[in-house]
Amino acid sequence: MSERVYNFSAGPSMLPVDVMTDAAAQILDYEGSGMSVMEMSHRSKPFEKIITEAEANLRTLMGIPDDYDVLFVQGGATLLFAMVPLNLMQNGKADYVVSGQWADKAQKEAAKFGDARVVASSKDSNYTFIPKPAADEYRKDADYVHITWNNTIYGTKWPVIPDTNGVTLVTDMSSSILSEKVDVSKFGLIYAGAQKNVGPAGVSIVIVRKDLVGHVRANTPTYLDFKIHADNGSLYNTPPAWCIYIAGEVFKSLLAKGGISAMEAINKRKAAKLYDYIDASRLYSAPAAKEDRSLMNVVFVTGNEELDKKFVAEAKAEGLVQLGGHRSIGGMRASIYNAMPEEGVDKLIAFMKDFESRNA
Amino acid sequence: MSERVYNFSAGPSMLPVDVMTDAAAQILDYEGSGMSVMEMSHRSKPFEKIITEAEANLRTLMGIPDDYDVLFVQGGATLLFAMVPLNLMQNGKADYVVSGQWADKAQKEAAKFGDARVVASSKDSNYTFIPKPAADEYRKDADYVHITWNNTIYGTKWPVIPDTNGVTLVTDMSSSILSEKVDVSKFGLIYAGAQKNVGPAGVSIVIVRKDLVGHVRANTPTYLDFKIHADNGSLYNTPPAWCIYIAGEVFKSLLAKGGISAMEAINKRKAAKLYDYIDASRLYSAPAAKEDRSLMNVVFVTGNEELDKKFVAEAKAEGLVQLGGHRSIGGMRASIYNAMPEEGVDKLIAFMKDFESRNA
Numbered sequence: 001m002s003e004r005v006y007n008f009s010a011g012p013s014m015l016p017v018d019v020m021t022d023a024a025a026q027i028l029d030y031e032g033s034g035m036s037v038m039e040m041s042h043r044s045k046p047f048e049k050i051i052t053e054a055e056a057n058l059r060t061l062m063g064i065p066d067d068y069d070v071l072f073v074q075g076g077a078t079l080l081f082a083m084v085p086l087n088l089m090q091n092g093k094a095d096y097v098v099s100g101q102w103a104d105k106a107q108k109e110a111a112k113f114g115d116a117r118v119v120a121s122s123k124d125s126n127y128t129f130i131p132k133p134a135a136d137e138y139r140k141d142a143d144y145v146h147i148t149w150n151n152t153i154y155g156t157k158w159p160v161i162p163d164t165n166g167v168t169l170v171t172d173m174s175s176s177i178l179s180e181k182v183d184v185s186k187f188g189l190i191y192a193g194a195q196k197n198v199g200p201a202g203v204s205i206v207i208v209r210k211d212l213v214g215h216v217r218a219n220t221p222t223y224l225d226f227k228i229h230a231d232n233g234s235l236y237n238t239p240p241a242w243c244i245y246i247a248g249e250v251f252k253s254l255l256a257k258g259g260i261s262a263m264e265a266i267n268k269r270k271a272a273k274l275y276d277y278i279d280a281s282r283l284y285s286a287p288a289a290k291e292d293r294s295l296m297n298v299v300f301v302t303g304n305e306e307l308d309k310k311f312v313a314e315a316k317a318e319g320l321v322q323l324g325g326h327r328s329i330g331g332m333r334a335s336i337y338n339a340m341p342e343e344g345v346d347k348l349i350a351f352m353k354d355f356e357s358r359n360a
Numbered sequence: 361m362s363e364r365v366y367n368f369s370a371g372p373s374m375l376p377v378d379v380m381t382d383a384a385a386q387i388l389d390y391e392g393s394g395m396s397v398m399e400m401s402h403r404s405k406p407f408e409k410i411i412t413e414a415e416a417n418l419r420t421l422m423g424i425p426d427d428y429d430v431l432f433v434q435g436g437a438t439l440l441f442a443m444v445p446l447n448l449m450q451n452g453k454a455d456y457v458v459s460g461q462w463a464d465k466a467q468k469e470a471a472k473f474g475d476a477r478v479v480a481s482s483k484d485s486n487y488t489f490i491p492k493p494a495a496d497e498y499r500k501d502a503d504y505v506h507i508t509w510n511n512t513i514y515g516t517k518w519p520v521i522p523d524t525n526g527v528t529l530v531t532d533m534s535s536s537i538l539s540e541k542v543d544v545s546k547f548g549l550i551y552a553g554a555q556k557n558v559g560p561a562g563v564s565i566v567i568v569r570k571d572l573v574g575h576v577r578a579n580t581p582t583y584l585d586f587k588i589h590a591d592n593g594s595l596y597n598t599p600p601a602w603c604i605y606i607a608g609e610v611f612k613s614l615l616a617k618g619g620i621s622a623m624e625a626i627n628k629r630k631a632a633k634l635y636d637y638i639d640a641s642r643l644y645s646a647p648a649a650k651e652d653r654s655l656m657n658v659v660f661v662t663g664n665e666e667l668d669k670k671f672v673a674e675a676k677a678e679g680l681v682q683l684g685g686h687r688s689i690g691g692m693r694a695s696i697y698n699a700m701p702e703e704g705v706d707k708l709i710a711f712m713k714d715f716e717s718r719n720a
Binding site: 003004005007009010011012013014015017020021023024025027028029033034035036038039040041042043044074075076077078079081082083086109112113193195199200201202203219220221222223224236237238239240241242243246319321322327 | 363364365367369370371372373374375377380381383384385387388389393394395396398399400401402403404434435436437438439441442443446469472473553555559560561562563579580581582583584596597598599600601602603606679681682687
């Protein structure tokens with residue numbers, strides 16, 4: 001058996017080792033139930049406890065106010081790109097800030113269902129910064145403003161919550177949820193696929209203010225109605241039970257480690273180390289605007305495509321894997337989510353230094 | 361740690377012990393990759409191998425012809441109730457045979473998108489039999505006929521593939537897929553949630569004839585278009601990787617055990633034992649019509665609600681769990697999917713005999 005590697009994948013990516021070790025130990029017999037969580041009726045008492053605790057712990061971690069529903073749904077952010085407009089676009093109008101490919105996909109999907117206006121885009125600059133419209137650029141009568149909090153491909157994130165002129169703010173937080181403190185009450189809806197900071201791919205989290213639930217447009221597929229999930233505690237139909245279980249174990253593990261404040265401090269330290277080294281280096285540079293730098297995805301290049309490839313291949317041989325940039329832009333990307341140990345970042349920097357010295 | 365129980369849940373339900381034991385052993389390091397399948401990029405080589413082999417093995421097991429696509433999607437049968445009409449209802453007409461609550465839900469969902477006619481229903485008889493329209497009762501110009509192959513709640517299944525007058529046949533096979541040989545070529549589309557015979561909840565299988573793909577109606581959410589999944593090998597967006605991995609291991613395990621023919625023989629023997637005992641007993645009876653009896657879900661009652669409850673409680677104390685009937689009909693239900701060992705059925709029958717002798 002080989003050793004565990006440092007996995008810098010943008011997602012799915014590393015999960016806490018303690019969580020997986022515990023899950024393995026109980027895989028045939030969860031807490032004396034005589035069965036695996038994978039075999040458990042979603043209407044059984046042990047699973048009811050799992051999903052109830054998962055929600056409660058997520059509420060504690062994020063400080064989610066009581067007037068918000070927390071839903072666990074399937075289909076990833078891709079399905080949520082449609083669910084958001086189908087549930088929220090009551091007047092048929094929404095403003096989208098396009099800060100990357102995923103934001104672009106969200107906007108194009110919403111345009112199927114109404115007037116989904118691009119209020120600003122940084123596409124012409126290869127999405128190297130977050131476009132930040134002034135408050136009065138948003139339409140007062142829009143149903144919502146949609147932003148992508150962290151842009152996984154480009155390594156950018158919103159540095160502050162934008163002023164949207166009173167319009168409901170919706171955000172895709174797939175690649176940064178649980179990595180830093182966020183004032184949930186400033187958002188109407190936050191959604192996130194699990195496979196970066198939460199758990200295994202196959203479940204998404206929706207945090208939605210209750211007054212926004214219950215307005216789905218007519219003849220929408222039942223599964224796409226937030227109210228169905230809210231009214232049934234995410235148990236309208238069989239949920240992705242194993243994914244919710246592991247997510248719940250991740251929440252417990254984060255609470256035991258000091259919650260989001262503790263993670264944010266570590267994440268800032270990890271990211272600062274890496275950016276500081278890149279900024280000081282003569283070989284590497286980070287294309288993202290400094291003020292919009294992501295804590296989770298550190299994108300960098302040597303400026304030479306062949307050298308970038310060599311870097312990725314040599315790093316892999318050292319147990320630093322999945323460092324290639326997104327297939328659409330190339331270069332390198334180190335995704336350093338909550339579960340990436342600080343030692344992984346230290347080892348990466350040491351490798352980068354060594355590589356630089358050999359390729360100056 | 362307690363012992364493993366015999367879990368007669370209708371789903372999620374038992375999975376093969378060998379599959380889960382192997383998964384536990386590799387949970388931190390899958391085949392020397394240095395990472396868990398839960399942490400693996402869906403675009404990495406190891407995962408590509410997992411999903412490719414899963415599809416190939418499912419094709420072998422079921423004898424799926426080359427002109428069919430095999431898709432792994434999220435959202436369960438509930439989401440498929442909408443995806444089927446959105447993709448297949450080109451003329452806006454479909455005929456539904458309503459043989460239970462799930463068939464009823466499928467029909468009501470389709471009615472959102474077109475003329476989803478109830479061609480026959482056994483609701484007035486509490487769904488104790490499969491209504492079987494004559495071929496000429498189906499509309500020649502319907503886009504498809506929808507049937508529910510096995511009715512989990514009532515313990516019935518179609519004894520033969522119906523003659524639909526040439527109209528494309530679509531079936532929900534969630535609770536019987538892989539339990540008996542089925543001639544896939546007789547169907548336009550077969551779908552199934554994983555959580556009975558396939559793997560953990562969170563993935564569904566769609567087997568669809570290629571000519572039926574690519575006709576989704578305008579402005580359908582992208583995720584609901586079969587073509588998106590077919591064109592991208594079920595990797596348009598991040599798939600429920602762990603669920604697909606376990607499903608793939610179940611397929612390998614079934615092939616090693618002799619494939620579907622071997623399972624069918626065992627399943628027939630398991631079900632026959634149970635039905636034979638019930639038919640001979642003076643305490644128990646099975647409400648389902650004999651010719652329509654399910655091999656997977658054996659529904660039975662004592663005729664006395666209090667006694668039914670006592671049965672379920674006492675069986676649980678003996679490690680025979682989840683024997684209560686569906687909350688909508690009560691009584692007892694023994695779900696005996698592929699992964700239920702024959703010893704579990706023997707132990708259940710022994711308990712039933714003992715209970716009968718004590719409650720004659």
